[in-house]
Amino acid sequence: MQKNHDLTSKQLIEIVVVCVALGIGLLIHDYLETRINFDGTIKRSAAGTGNTTEDLELNFLDQNKELSVEVSDQSLSDKEISTKISQAIEEIEATYLGRNKSANEVCYDLNLKSSYCDGMIDAYWTFDKYGLISSDGKLRTAEIPEEGEVVNLVAQLSYEERTELYSFSVFVCHKSINTLDGQLEAIEKAVKNVDSTTRDKDKMVLPTEVEDMKLSWKKKMDYRGLQVIILGIVTVLGIQLGKKKDEKKAKQLEIAEKEKDYPMIVSELSILMGAGMSFRKALERIIARYNQKKKSGLLRPGYEDLSVTYRKMCDGLGEVAALEDLGMNSESKEYRKLAMLLAQNLRKGSADLISCLEKEEKYAFEMRKQRAIKAGEEASTKLLIPMAGMLFIVIVILVVPAIMQMNI
Structure with a gap:
């Protein structure tokens, strides 16, 4: 158990060492960037990415103040602006039709964006025929005349103070009656x-x-009855799965409790039979002691199995047959092993029975010790997981903002 504790402490120390090393590295990097390498020059972000803010420490006239400086992104040259506007026009021509095949027959919504070139060029749309097309390109079908209408669209493309107009025409109409739409x-x-x-x-x-x-009309069926049927089946299946899971868990707990009883059962058999008692008398003494404890509400699964075996013997079943039943009906391999050992010695007779029981007793207590160690390791692991999770959250809160400020 102590060994497991030391291992857990080692793991925690390793986590702390890694965090400290990472923190020291970040502190050194930040110190170099803010105290040594900074010469009053701030790099602008690329055009179209937006402004950035730098938190600085200002020294003047024996005063120390903290000041936030907003730095605009780098602007484009006139030539670059013209290029971007041309690219925006090309993007409009390639995308504005949407599902429509031609500007001469627009019966589906247009794809009119508020910006182009990855947001660098803003677009504001106007129309000479009011009410037929919305600013985002959606057609107002109810307002379109039966014969259709020509609509002139004007896109006001702008970058900061620079503005250019781009216009084109479309013929909006109703969808053809020959199509499903x-x-x-x-x-x-x-x-x-x-x-x-x-x-x-x-x-x-x-x-x-x-x-x-x-036209033939029918009300849409909502299939509530089918939903209730499916819900009922799923509920029953869920209950059955949960019941089986609970039964499996209960069985595992019962086997674990039987394995806890096993060392004491073997020890008592070894002591009583070593004192000269027969197996039947030793079993009778063990069950009598257990029944006294049972009156106070103490129920032990391992001793309950022995009680069943003893009652079978009292009802006339032979000792060997009763032990064979115990071995066949027990889920624990340790009880099967004990039943086989006792039945073999009762059937053939053996002077080594006491010696075998003593060896089995040592083995049983050693297995009990191993189970205790394993249980301690599992408990330590369950505690380590939430601790590691909390440490990870702390690291994220402290380290991520620092990394984001590195501008790597």
Whole structure:
């Protein structure tokens, strides 16, 4: 147990050493960058990436003050601005149609962005026909006339104080009735028309024919019954899985408790049979002692198995047969081993039985010791995980901001 404690301490020390080494490295780097290598020059960020802020210490007239200096990103030259605006126009031409195949037949929403060239060029859109297209390119189908309409679009492209205009025209129209989208649009329009013209009535009758298309309407089924069935099945399966898991866990705990009882059972058998008692008399004495303890509410699974074996013997079953039943019905390999050892010696007779029991006693107590060590290691591991998690959170809180300020 002490060995496990030392190992855990070593692991904690290693974590602390790594953190201290990392912290010292960051302190040295920050000291060099802020006290030695800084000459009053601040590097600007690339154009279009936005302003940055530097926290500085200012010394003047015997005064020491902290001052935050905002540094603008690097601006573009006139030639670079012209290039970027040209690139923005090319991007508009390549993307504005969206799902539409041609500017001469625009029946789907346009793809009009508020900025281009990765946000460096801002775009503001205006239209000569108000109400047909929104600023983000969505068509207002209800406002578009049946014969369609030509709309002129103007994009005001700007970078800081520099502005250029780019214009083009599109023909907005309704979707073709020969397409699925056009058919659905016509049906939706007919439904809206029926709704608006029959609002004074208590019912709305859905259209049965639109553009020579026969319509058949049904209410959408929500399949609540199927959902309830699936939920019930899943619930039952979950309960059964949970029950099996609990039973498995309970069985494992029962086996663990039996293994705890095993060293004492072997020890008592070894002492009593070594004193000259027969196996039956020794078992009777052990069960009698256990029954006295049992009256106070102490139940031990290992001794309960022995009680069952003893009752079988009292009911007329032979000692060997009772021990064989114990071996076959026990989930613990240690009890199977003990039952086989006793049955073999009772069947054939052996002068080495006491010696074998003493060896088994030593083995049982050694296994008990190993289980205690393993349990201690598992407990230490469970404690180490949350401690490591807390340490990781502290490292993130302290180190990540420092790393982000390195500008690596």
